[in-house]
Amino acid sequence: MRVVCTADYQGLFYDIEPELIPDGDLLLIAGDIGGWGTLQEMKDFNSWLGDLPHKHKCVVVGNHDLAIGGGADGHEIFTNATYLQDELVEIEGLRIYGSPVSDMNELFYTVPFIAFSQPSYQERVAEEIPDNLDILLTHGPPYGILDKLKRNNKSVGSKDLRRAVLSKQPRFHVFGHIHESHNQLTIGETTFINAALCSERNQMFKPNGSLYFDPIVFDIEPRPKLGQV
Numbered sequence: 001m002r003v004v005c006t007a008d009y010q011g012l013f014y015d016i017e018p019e020l021i022p023d024g025d026l027l028l029i030a031g032d033i034g035g036w037g038t039l040q041e042m043k044d045f046n047s048w049l050g051d052l053p054h055k056h057k058c059v060v061v062g063n064h065d066l067a068i069g070g071g072a073d074g075h076e077i078f079t080n081a082t083y084l085q086d087e088l089v090e091i092e093g094l095r096i097y098g099s100p101v102s103d104m105n106e107l108f109y110t111v112p113f114i115a116f117s118q119p120s121y122q123e124r125v126a127e128e129i130p131d132n133l134d135i136l137l138t139h140g141p142p143y144g145i146l147d148k149l150k151r152n153n154k155s156v157g158s159k160d161l162r163r164a165v166l167s168k169q170p171r172f173h174v175f176g177h178i179h180e181s182h183n184q185l186t187i188g189e190t191t192f193i194n195a196a197l198c199s200e201r202n203q204m205f206k207p208n209g210s211l212y213f214d215p216i217v218f219d220i221e222p223r224p225k226l227g228q229v
Contacts, residue, residue, distance in 0.1 A: 001025040001092060004054065005195035005216045007139070007176020010064065011035025012204040013048050020210070022217050026091065027054040029081070030176040030195055031062025031100055031139030035202075037115065039067040042077045049080040056091050057081035060098040062116070062139035062177065068100075069115025084137065086125060093222030094134040097170075101125040102140025102177045103158035126164035133170035134220060140177040142166075145187065146194035150180040165190065171220065182213040191218070 007030035034041035074083040084098025100116040141147040147157030169189040179196040
């Protein structure tokens with residue numbers, strides 16, 4: 001299965017032509033769909049997803065997506081994708097768990113975009129992440145892994161998430177949140193992917209019209225079931 005990873009649309013998806021998103025079997029969206037996180041943005045994004053050809057699409061929201069953080073039901077809104085809010089789904093043999101969790105660190109009490117970032121929530125999410133995952137999809141990164149701010153080189157990921165991921169070792173962990181740390185790396189059994197699309201200043205496009213950061217693509221096969229060779 002070919003997996004296409006994206007995150008951090010920041011309400012700028014309206015100008016992204018479908019051909020700028022690579023084709024694949026599964027499209028992952030790792031949160032911050034909206035700029036202001038309005039309900040209309042969520043509905044418009046769902047319509048935008050309907051124009052993309054991927055057979056499967058999985059969505060988690062992020063700290064900007066305040067309408068859902070405030071109680072709107074993403075399962076009802078995202079009819080063109082599988083919406084995951086601390087949930088496990090199996091798609092063509094792949095075990096995928098999705099959560100909108102992220103860490104806002106010292107910004108938690110000073111900025112309005114705090115959906116799904118409460119310290120107690122981070123702790124609970126980390127405890128509930130299942131074992132034997134093929135893909136973990138979260139909005140925020142684990143602490144110390146593709147989570148550094150450009151302005152001060154400070155790591156701002158979730159320490160609770162780091163403990164959980166390094167213990168449970170999903171095959172892939174896909175996230176965004178810290179745009180300027182877009183990249184991928186492998187630690188132990190896990191490949192970590194920061195799939196942010198826009199810059200730290202929310203610039204979505206380069207002067208030539210391409211996306212500021214390209215979606216990250218990988219291929220994966222389901223784990224063999226017991227008794228299979």
